[in-house]
Amino acid sequence: MTSSIKGGCACKQVRYEIAAEPVRMVNCRCRDCQQMTDSAFAPLLVFLAENARLSGEVRYYPVTSAQGSKVERGFCPNCGCPVVTRTNARPDRLFVFTASLDDPSLHRPEVNLWMKSAAPWDHVDPQIPAFETYPPS
Secondary structure: OOOOEEEEOOOOOOEEEEOOOOOEEEEEOOHHHHHHHOOOOEEEEEEEHHHEEEEOOOEEEEEEOOOOOEEEEEEOOOOOOEEEEEEOOOOOEEEEEHHHEOOHHHOOOOEEEOHHHOOOOOOOOOOOOEOOOOOOO
8 A cells, every 4th residue: 555545525626634554444224323423334444633634625414422421523515525534532543435536446345334225135244243332342
């Protein structure tokens, strides 16, 4: 993987550059991620927030996670594309939606989360570890 990861929304008004490798790559199947992406799951890359630089206006939509933490879904107010997520449970992390990457092939999922919310028609790679909610600490 490259040492500088870039991406943004479809209209290019929101852009980001991250000067580090992801600390984790996940496929989240929680109901909120399903609704946010209008899909079976959200493929996400997790970065240390301190390594990320965002430009343009990002509008945040707040939700409460199943665990009770505050989650803010960041999207472009012009084209509506989801770009990033942040949470008060992990304020040091920035979650980037894979579809917003300039090169989405960088996503190599390491874990499937929230399998208890998985759609019955969703094909899940059996080679990737899967958890009903989150992995044990």
